Amino acid sequence: MVQRKEKLYLQNALFMLVAHVVGLYGFYVAALGQWRRETLVLGGVMFCVSGLGITVGYHRLFTHRSFKCGEIVQTILAIAGTTAIQNTVKVWVSGHVLHHQKTDKEGDPYNASRGFWYSHIGWILFKDPDRKKGDFSAADHLMEDSWTASLVNFQHEYYIPLAFLFSGLAPALIAWLWGDFWGGLVFAGFSRLILVWHATFCINSIAHWKHWGSRQPYTRANSSQDSWPVSIVTFGEGYHNYHHAFPGDYRNGPYWYNFDPSKWVIFGLSKIGLAKNLNRVPREKIERARSAVLSLE
Numbered sequence: 001m002v003q004r005k006e007k008l009y010l011q012n013a014l015f016m017l018v019a020h021v022v023g024l025y026g027f028y029v030a031a032l033g034q035w036r037r038e039t040l041v042l043g044g045v046m047f048c049v050s051g052l053g054i055t056v057g058y059h060r061l062f063t064h065r066s067f068k069c070g071e072i073v074q075t076i077l078a079i080a081g082t083t084a085i086q087n088t089v090k091v092w093v094s095g096h097v098l099h100h101q102k103t104d105k106e107g108d109p110y111n112a113s114r115g116f117w118y119s120h121i122g123w124i125l126f127k128d129p130d131r132k133k134g135d136f137s138a139a140d141h142l143m144e145d146s147w148t149a150s151l152v153n154f155q156h157e158y159y160i161p162l163a164f165l166f167s168g169l170a171p172a173l174i175a176w177l178w179g180d181f182w183g184g185l186v187f188a189g190f191s192r193l194i195l196v197w198h199a200t201f202c203i204n205s206i207a208h209w210k211h212w213g214s215r216q217p218y219t220r221a222n223s224s225q226d227s228w229p230v231s232i233v234t235f236g237e238g239y240h241n242y243h244h245a246f247p248g249d250y251r252n253g254p255y256w257y258n259f260d261p262s263k264w265v266i267f268g269l270s271k272i273g274l275a276k277n278l279n280r281v282p283r284e285k286i287e288r289a290r291s292a293v294l295s296l297e
C-alpha cells in the first residue's frame with residue numbers, strides 16, 4: 001500500500017525482477033533434481049555467508065557497534081554483506097539508524113505504518129521523495145575510525161563491481177571447479193540471493209506485524225515484535241522487540257534458549273580472540289523492561 005505519489009525506482013525494480021525470474025528458475029531446476037549436489041551445498045553456504053554478513057556485519061557491527069573487531073574481521077564481514085546485495089554499508093547503516101530513530105513514523109525508511117508490502121519491499125521499489133540522496137549523516141559514526149572509514153568508503157565507491165564479483169562471479173567460479181558454472185551463478189547466485197532478500201525483508205515486515213508466534217515482551221512503544229519463526233530464517237534477528245528496546249546489545253535473543261545464530265557467531269569470535277567488548281544489557285534491566293510491559297496489561 002503506497003499512499004504517496006512515488007516514482008518507481010526503475011534500476012532497483014528491473015534488477016529485482018531479473019533476479020526473481022532467474023532465482024525462481026533456479027529453484028524450479030532444483031525441484032527437478034537437476035543441479036549437482038555440490039552446487040546445492042554451495043547455495044546453502046552462500047545463504048549463510050550473505051545472511052550473517054548482514055546480521056553480524058552490516059547490522060550488529062557497522063550499525064549498532066555492539067562489539068569490536070579487527071581489520072580482517074571487518075573486511076570479511078563487509079565482503080560477506082556485499083554478497084547479499086542490500087546496497088553499501090553506508091546506505092544500509094544510515095537507513096537502519098533512521099529506522100530506529102523514527103520507527104513507524106515519517107522518516108522511517110521501511111515504515112510499517114505504511115502497510116505490510118511497503119515495509120517488505122515497496123520501500124525499495126519506489127523512490128521516496130523525502131529521502132535525501134547521498135545523505136549519510138545518520139551513519140557518521142562509521143567515519144570515526146579512519147580504517148573503518150576507508151573500508152566502507154572503498155566499498156561504496158566500487159560497490160557494483162564488488163557486488164557482481166562476490167555475489168555472482170565467485171559462486172559461479174567455485175561451482176566451475178566441479179563443472180557447473182551456470183548452476184553456481186543461477187542457484188548459488190540468484191536463487192540464494194532472493195531467499196536472503198526476503199529473509200531480511202521479513203524483519204521489516206513480519207517482525208513489525210502481529211502474527212502467530214509473535215509477542216511484545218520488552219516495549220509497546222512501537223510495532224516491533226519478538227518472533228521466533230522469523231528468527232529461524234534470519235539468523236536470530238526475529239527477536240525484534242528486544243532489539244528495538246535494547247539496540248546496542250550484541251544479542252537479539254538475550255536468553256540461552258533463543259535461536260540467535262548471529263549472537264553465537266559473535267560470541268564464538270570473542271572466544272577465539274577475534275571480537276571483543278561485546279555489549280550485554282544487564283539481566284536486571286531486561287527484567288525491569290519486561291515487568292513494565294506486564295504492568296500495562
Ligand SMILES: [Zn+2]
Nearest residue numbers: 099204224240
Ligand atoms: Zn524494526
Ligand SMILES: [Zn+2]
Nearest residue numbers: 059096243247
Ligand atoms: Zn537494528
